[in-house]
Amino acid sequence: MTAVLDIGRPPAPTSRLPEGSAVIPPPLRPDVQRELMARAAAASSTWGRLARMQLSEQEIGRGRHVDHANAGLLRRILGDHGWPGVPLVGHDGSTAAFLIALHADAQTDVQRSAGRLMYAAVQRGTASFRQWVHLHDRCLLNAGVPQLFGTQHRLGPGGPERQPVRDTDALDARRANAGLPSADEALHALRLRLAVDPPAEFRRHDGDPPTLDLTDTP
Numbered sequence: 535m536t537a538v539l540d541i542g543r544p545p546a547p548t549s550r551l552p553e554g555s556a557v558i559p560p561p562l563r564p565d566v567q568r569e570l571m572a573r574a575a576a577a578s579s580t581w582g583r584l585a586r587m588q589l590s591e592q593e594i595g596r597g598r599h600v601d602h603a604n605a606g607l608l609r610r611i612l613g614d615h616g617w618p619g620v621p622l623v624g625h626d627g628s629t630a631a632f633l634i635a636l637h638a639d640a641q642t643d644v645q646r647s648a649g650r651l652m653y654a655a656v657q658r659g660t661a662s663f664r665q666w667v668h669l670h671d672r673c674l675l676n677a678g679v680p681q682l683f684g685t686q687h688r689l690g691p692g693g694p695e696r697q698p699v700r701d702t703d704a705l706d707a708r709r710a711n712a713g714l715p716s717a718d719e720a721l722h723a724l725r726l727r728l729a730v731d732p733p734a735e736f737r738r739h740d741g742d743p744p745t746l747d748l749t750d751t752p
Contacts, residue, residue, distance in 0.1 A: 558620065566611060566618060567627030573604050574630035581637060605638035608648060617651035619660030632665045638675060644674050649673045667712045678743060682706055684717045694724050 561567045568622040580597040608631060611618055635648035644752045655661035669679035680700040695745050696717065699705055708718045714720065 548574045556574050558624070561620075561624040561627060562622050563615070563618075564623075566615070567623035568632065569607065570611075570618065570630035572710075573607060574633045577601065577604060577634075577637070578598060581633075600639055601634075604634045605641040605644045608638065609641075612644070612647055612651055617648070617655040617661055619655040619658070621660055626698045627708075628661060629665065632662070635669055636668045636672055639672070639676060642673070645669070645676065646673050649662060666690060667714070683712060683714065684720070687721070690711060696730065727729045 539542055549579050577597070577600050580600065581592070584594065584597060611631070615622055618628055620628050622628075623631065631648075632652070635645055635652070638645040638648070649666070652661050652666050652669060656663045666687040669684040670681050671685045675686055675697055680698040684696050684699045684705050686697045688693070688697055699717075709715065709717060709720075713725070729750050
């Protein structure tokens with residue numbers, strides 16, 4: 535199993551999404567936007583409760599079924615359109631696609647394909663580099679390779695713990711290049727988020743997503 539990109543050189547964006555004040559035209563496929571957002575919104579409560587280990591085995595099973603179905607939807611969208619970037623589905627639709635890809639751990643072929651196509655969209659300026667680095671880290675860990683940006687965590691005896699990272703001395707420099715806070719600041723913010731109830735509604739998110747990779751949690 536291979537990583538999304540060559541890890542010998544940390545990737546960097548060649549273009550950025552427009553600033554929030556920029557005028558962005560309506561999405562070309564509002565139907566795809568609505569479906570992605572509805573799927574992510576329906577799964578968000580389960581994702582939040584899973585991060586806090588608040589689900590029964592039966593609920594975890596149902597959540598995996600939903601993630602599997604969502605990955606199937608994403609596979610179809612990727613085949614039809616490539617990465618669903620901002621021009622196609624708007625900021626919120628693209629964020630929903632990112633979150634669905636992030637949770638497609640049981641279908642790593644879909645997850646890796648999403649990572650490659652999303653990176654190409656980043657180069658075109660139609661997807662978020664800050665979101666992509668989280669998906670890249672997830673793909674690397676699922677391939678058995680240490681992550682680059684330190685965005686993925688698991689629950690340990692003392693709370694969230696960062697999963698293995700390559701070249702830790704340069705971690706904060708890589709995060710700064712991606713527009714992310716330092717690794718310690720992000721971990722502190724994650725612990726604060728896990729101490730409160732997750733929001734019920736789906737929210738656009740472009741920083742560290744409020745999820746944990748719990749696949750290897752004892």
